[in-house]
Amino acid sequence: xxxxxxxKKIKLFLFDxxxxxxxxxxLFSFTKELLQTIKANGNRYLFMTNNSSKSVVxxxxxxxxxxxxxxxxxxxxxxxxxxxxxxxHHLGATLYVCGTTSLKKELEKEGFEITEDLDKVDLxxxxxxxxxxxxKLEDVSKLLLTRDIPYLATNPDLVxxxxxxxxPDCGSVSIMLENVxxxxxxxxxxxxxxxPTLAMEKWGVxxxxxxxxxxxxxxxxxxxxxxxxxxxxxLSGETTPEILKASEDKPELVLNDCGEIIPAIK
Numbered sequence: 588x589x590x591x592x593x594x595k596k597i598k599l600f601l602f603d604x605x606x607x608x609x610x611x612x613x614l615f616s617f618t619k620e621l622l623q624t625i626k627a628n629g630n631r632y633l634f635m636t637n638n639s640s641k642s643v644v645x646x647x648x649x650x651x652x653x654x655x656x657x658x659x660x661x662x663x664x665x666x667x668x669x670x671x672x673x674x675x676h677h678l679g680a681t682l683y684v685c686g687t688t689s690l691k692k693e694l695e696k697e698g699f700e701i702t703e704d705l706d707k708v709d710l711x712x713x714x715x716x717x718x719x720x721x722x723k724l725e726d727v728s729k730l731l732l733t734r735d736i737p738y739l740a741t742n743p744d745l746v747x748x749x750x751x752x753x754x755p756d757c758g759s760v761s762i763m764l765e766n767v768x769x770x771x772x773x774x775x776x777x778x779x780x781x782x783p784t785l786a787m788e789k790w791g792v793x794x795x796x797x798x799x800x801x802x803x804x805x806x807x808x809x810x811x812x813x814x815x816x817x818x819x820x821x822l823s824g825e826t827t828p829e830i831l832k833a834s835e836d837k838p839e840l841v842l843n844d845c846g847e848i849i850p851a852i853k
Contacts, residue, residue, distance in 0.1 A: 590840055593817060594851040599792040600625055600632040601663070601783055601816070603801030604646075606824020607845060608634075611750040614653040615823065617846030622655065624849055633786050635663045635799070637742035637776040637806055639714035639757070642666065642689040663786045665741040665776030666690055669712065670697040671785065672775050677737060681707050683730060685723045685760075686714030690741070705730060713740040713764075713772055715747065715757040724764070731768035742776035744806055748824050777801075778809030783816055800845060802826055808838045821845055 602608055608618045625632050634646065634657065641649065643659045643666075650657045666689075673680065674697060681700045684691050691701050694712065702708060703726070711730055716723065731738065740761050746753035761772055775781065787797055794815035801807025802824025811818035820826060820838035823845070831841065842848065 591851040593840070594798070594848060596796060597798045597817065597852075598630050598796040599786065599790055599798070600630065601635045601786055601797065601799045601811075602632060602845070603799075603803070603807045603824075604634050604636045605638060606748040606802035607800060607807075607821055609653055610748060610824065612653070613750060614655070615844065615846070617844065617849060619654065621845055621849050624853060628852060631790055631792075632661075633663050633790075634661055635777075635782050635786065635801075637665045637715075637744050637757075638747065639664065639666045639669070639690050639741035639776070640687045640717045642693045645689050663782045665782070666693045666714070668779075668781050668785065669714075669739060669741050669775045670694055670699075672739070672781070673697070673699060673710075673712075677710055680709040680737075682710055682712050683708040683726065684712045684714065685719070685727050686712065686716050686741070687718050690714045690716075705734075708734070708736065710737045710739065711772075713738070713757060713761055715742065715744070716760070719760070724760075727764055728767045731764060731770050738770060738772045740772035740774050742806070743774040743778070744776075744803070746825065748802075753825070777803075777806035778813060780810055780814035783810055783814035787814070787816070800848075804831065804834045804836050804838070809836055811838075812836065819848075 643662045743758040744756040745758040747756040797816040799811030800819040808818045818838045819840045
């Protein structure tokens with residue numbers, strides 16, 4: 588099967604966002620046409636992101652600012668997947684959240700109590716925290732060192748791409764806390780297959796009709812492979828040809844950017 592034949596069979600496109608459809612606050616030039624073409628073909632796309640610093644409502648607003656109309660139904664996020672996991676395995680738990688106000692609101696909306704009283708904490712949730720303080724790091728360190736409680740993290744990404752390069756992401760902060768406590772969190776987001784699996788179940792699409800598209804091998808591509816879907820790597824974000832060559836995990840298809848999908852599916 589050629590790359591064009593494979594892409595024409597895709598009914599559900601699961602796009603990573605930052606580094607794939609935009610970079611920081613800059614929309615890639617091809618993004619609008621790509622999304623319009625997928626819709627015109629009668630197919631579906633979802634925005635699938637490990638970035639837990641923003642709620643779905645925040646992402647709808649961000650895309651609107653970039654000129655992309657979206658609704659809450661257009662997203663699968665690590666925050667949503669974390670809430671889904673918590674409801675399934677830790678219903679009723681009181682949480683300490685080392686994350687943004689948006690992440691806290693997302694979890695509270697799902698019925699979870701969040702506290703800074705360390706004696707009342709049942710479970711730690713670590714997110715990509717753009718509001719990180721030393722007090723939060725101190726609190727989590729104390730909980731990890733003095734309590735034997737579940738410890739989750741929304742995503743294992745080491746860095747988050749920006750216009751000027753990268754900033755530390757949830758995975759890097761988790762490594763810092765592992766150096767303190769010797770404990771690793773259970774990562775919920777990509778490369779776990781949970782998000783693409785939820786998307787396929789929700790929209791009734793098979794893995795062979797689904798593609799996970801992103802700029803990171805160790806999250807996007809591995810989650811696609813783990814879910815049995817097609818995996819497409821784009822070199823518009825974090826991954827370089829050198830990183831790809833050194834990786835044991837190989838995508839099914841490698842593109843310079845998502846713009847190369849447009850002529851294949853038109």
